[in-house]
Each structure stands twice: as structure tokens, then as C-alpha cells.
Amino acid sequence: MDNLSVFLQILFWGLYAGCIYILLATGLNLIFGVMKVVNFAHGEFLMIGAYITATVFFLTGFNPYVILLLSMVALVGIGAVVERLCFRPILGTGKLNEIFLSIGLIYIFQNGAAMIWGDAWQSVKSPYDGITIPIGSLSVPLDYIIIMVVTAVILSGLYLFLKKTTLGMQMRATSQNRKGAMLVGINVERIDIISFGLGCALAAAAGTLWVVSGQVFNPYMGSIPAVKAFAIIILGGLGSIPGAIIGGLLMGLAENGAAFLLGGIWKDAVSFIILIVVLIFRPTGLFGGKEG
């Protein structure tokens, strides 16, 4: 392969990896935007979503892209329960407290999953495994293209939901001014629970896409993607969904570029090096405003 196709290959991997980060970061952003809660255990919802999809797939053999919907619905429920039982009682007691609580959630979800599914690495073969589509000099797996389309559909759906529906507008209102939203009669606790559930559903979608792309997964897979998603929303600006999309794509590209140039071991470290370097020069993030 010549240099150009290597570059294009990395670009494509980066885009695909970026899709998963975008979904994760957008979910976090939604939760942070509305509740101002730092849910450090967000990656655990990705992991649970991945396992639900994989389990249903192993049992029924349905197309995993269809199971994605089931996984998302299940995670709305799990997210709602976690919000009601864990985050609501400590709302407003400080960001660090939320992080500490998330550590408890991480312990519970990771090891609960290990009790149910075992802690071995697993993988799933997508029904489109092995099918590639030639684009120029590249042959791109069909799954990668479906993943990008699915991500685009989910994000467009979320955009329309937030802009056009009453519930979506109530969520944006709560996000902008919680007290004001209460004054105009919005039940902010209901909005909290819906936002948290939706954020978790986006994590489930990310987990499903992780699984169908053929990547291995185990109960402890979630922590690092979650912190990377945080790095993305810190870089992209808190509460900004376009920022999360740009940040997610950049992170995917940087990671795959680094893995290619420096070796796979640097894949995780490079995203944090970027985070630290950016924060040295801009302590509120690349596009961060006063809210950070």
C-alpha cells in the first residue's frame, strides 16, 4: 500500500472509532447539560449495552443492528433506576461526590456483569462480517459504513427530538436554567430521569456498535472509553453537542494515528496527553465558555 492509502485507512478507522466516542460523549453531555452531574460510570452503561446486544444475539440470532433498539430501551430503564436511587439523593452536593458515587457504581456494574457473564474477553461475528466495499484504493468493511450511518441517524434523531418536540424543548430549558424551568411549570425531576435514561441509551448504542464491529469486550472494558468521552466533552465544550461530534472524530483520528505511528500501546495514552496539553493552554477546554 502506498502512503495515501495508509493515510486513508487510518482516517477511516478514526472515523469509525470516533462514532462510538461521539455517541458516548453526547450521552454524557446530555446528562451533564441537564443535571450538571458528572457520571463517571458512563462507560459501564456502554458495557451493559454491549452485553445485552451480544446475549440476545447469541440466544436468538437476530440481526444485531435490530437488537440495538432493544439494548437502548433496556438501558433507558437501567439508567432511570440508577438516577432515581443513586444520583438524585446527592444532587447538588458537589462534583467530587458524584465521581465518588460513580466509583461505587463502577464496582457494582463491572463485577455484577462478571458474575452474570464471566470476565473472559468475548466477541461477536456480525452477519456482514467479511463483506467489504471498495472505495477508491481502499476496501472498507460494510460494518464500518453501517456503523457510521447508524450513528448519523441516531444523532439526527436526537437533534430533531431536542429541537422539535415539547419534551426536547423542556430538556433544553432545564439545561439552560433549572430554576427558570421550574418556574414555568416544568417537572425538572422528570426531565432529569428522562435525560439520564436517554444518555444511557446512547451509551448502549455505542456499546452495540462496539460489539458488532467485531471488537472484543469484557466487563472491565467501559472505564477507559468513558474517561475518553469526558476528555472529548472537556475539549469540545461542556453541553455542546457539535463540540462532542468534532471532539469525538478528532479523538478517533488521533488515537488511530498514534497507534499506527507509535504502536498500539500508545492508543490510550495519547488521548490523555492531548487532554493535558489542551488544558495547560486552555483550562476551560478548546471551545469551553464560562460554564466550565
Next chain:
Amino acid sequence: MQLTREKLIPYGTAAALIIAVAIPFLTDNMFIVNLAVLMLISIIFASAWNLLAYSGQGSLGHAAFFGIGAYGSTLIAAKLGITPFITIFLGAAVAAFIGILIGLTCVRLKEWFLAMVTFGFAIIVQTLTVSVLAPMTGGWDGIPSPRLVSPSIPGYQLIEYYAILLITIAAIAAIWYIMKSRIGLAFLAIRENETEARAAGIDPVRYRLLAFALSAFIAGVAGALQIHHIGYITPELYGVDNSFWPITYVILGGLGTLAGPVIGTVVLTILWEGLKATGITFARYVVIGVILILTIIFLPRGLVSLPEQVQEWIKRRKQKEPVTEAAAE
């Protein structure tokens, strides 16, 4: 009888010291002495994390300083042939220096940005250890580390236990002194209200860096002690688990208090080993997670506040009772 915290402190301290000194006399079982050593090291580590949290900075990557202290001490001891009793402090000094560097990037950050940066930092250090620094550190395989007390000396386990006990007491005493001093007051002032602290002439940047350096130093001592006790070092030391344990200990015991890390570590270690005896594996972590969440929601000041909390609950109960009786009639 009023069980105030002030009355409990001297009794509690004395009891803890007597038990700590007596453990090797109470049992011949070296497994328990070994466990007690690891518990003491965890107490130092948790206290170090607690000191940083006392200044309002929450680190999610303290395993980095734990590991740097351990690697620093091991490499200095192995290369120069100095006794580990000296190198643990040299390794910790390396950790403190790195702590100041990472602190410099963090001082201007929001509390939870800082949490992300420290978490990422531990991963960066681990990556460096197994890639660029691998010729020195042995990569993922690790390297042997000189023992604190050579196993050829008779009764070396007891010597080691008392040496580590002394260092633990010294560390806690040092943290007590820092917390009581003007430095500790400055930490508190910055944590509670940075603007007012500034108005009072406290330079937040300087004190935050100082907190980072002190906390990293003490964490480095803990890491070095653990590795010289075990006799082998691997990059697993930088794992996420190792960053989360001190947080769990401190939150359960009581954040920002001197006794919190000690009580939290002792209670959780005993619980952890007790659960191990029942043969469960993953469920142990689930239990710890549930306890952590329940503590944060229902006992936000940790176990140290339990006596006061219980009195409060009893008081509230007594006030309620006549009301319910009246309602029943």
C-alpha cells in the same frame, strides 16, 4: 452518657496503638502479620490521598504516585545498592517532584477536570513504563525489588512489621501536624472559598502545589514500602483499581478527617478478607460498591461521624414516639 468525638479521640488512638503493637504477639500466623503490613501501607496511601482531598483536589490517579515512588525506590536501591530504608524516601521525592509537575497543569482546573487529568496521567505513566522506559523497568514483566529487611535475618517479618508500623505512625503524625498548622488552615480556606482565601493573602496556586507534593510524597512512600515488602514490582501497580482503593477507604472512613482513612482501611480490609473466606469473588466488589454508595448517600461524613449520627437518630426517634402514640389513641 454523651459520646462526643473529643472524648473518643484519646481512647481510640490509644486502643489502636496498643492493638497495632500487640498484633504479632497475639498470633503466630504470619498470614495475619502480612495482612497487617499491607493494611498499614494502605493506611499511609489512603491518608496521602485524603491530604490532597483536604485541599479540595480529588485525584483519580493516585496509583501514579504510588507506582512512581515504588519504581523510583526500587531502581535507586538496585542500581546504587543503598538500603531500601533510605531509598523509599528518595523514590517518594521523585513522586513528589512529578506531583508538582502534574499539579502545575492542574492548579487552574475545575475540580472534576482535575480528576480526569489525574486519571489519564496514571495511564500515561503506565504506558511510559512499559514502552520507553521498558529497558529500565522490565516492561510488563516487572523486575525484582530489594527486600526491606533481608529474609536471611531471623524474625525478619517482625522487624519489617514494626518498621512499617513506625513509618505509618510517623506519616499520620506528620499529616496531623500539617492539618493543624497554618498550611492546613490554608488548604481548608482554599477548599471552602478560594476568593476569600485570596483576600486573606493565601496564594492558592502555591498551596495547591504544596498539597500535591506532600500527598505524592506520602503516596510514594506507601508504594515503595509495598514493593520492598513484596519483593517484586510490575506496572499493574498503576492500575485503576489501585487508584480507586484509597478513595473507597477514605469515603467510608470520613473524608477530610485524620481518623477517616485509618478506620476506613481497617474496616474494609477486614470485611474484604472476611468475604474472601466465604469463597465469593466478583460479589466482593459489588458489596464494596453498595457500601460506598450507601455511605455517600446516608453517612456523607463517613464512619467517624457514626457516633454522632446514631445519637441524632435516637434523639429523633424519641421525639417521634409520643406523636405516634398520640396518633394511635
